[in-house]
Amino acid sequence: MSEEPDNLVLVYLRRIDGKIDRLIEDVQDLKHRVTSLEGQVAGLRSETASIRADMAAMSLRIDRIETRLDRIERRFDFISVPTS
Numbered sequence: 001m002s003e004e005p006d007n008l009v010l011v012y013l014r015r016i017d018g019k020i021d022r023l024i025e026d027v028q029d030l031k032h033r034v035t036s037l038e039g040q041v042a043g044l045r046s047e048t049a050s051i052r053a054d055m056a057a058m059s060l061r062i063d064r065i066e067t068r069l070d071r072i073e074r075r076f077d078f079i080s081v082p083t084s
Contacts, residue, residue: 072078
């Protein structure tokens, strides 16, 4: 009679051990996936920063072109100077 409870306890312990092993594997998989997502987010941030830098450079070029155009317009009297 004492063998049945021992065997039953061992059966449940083995089931619990198997479930814990699966949980450990799942947690490891989740850790890898989160690390991958973190890398992707960092890449997106880098790309966004690069795009912003490009936009700032374009704004600077447009400002320079605008300054040159204003100077040309003044030189050729294309701008009507408002009189007050």
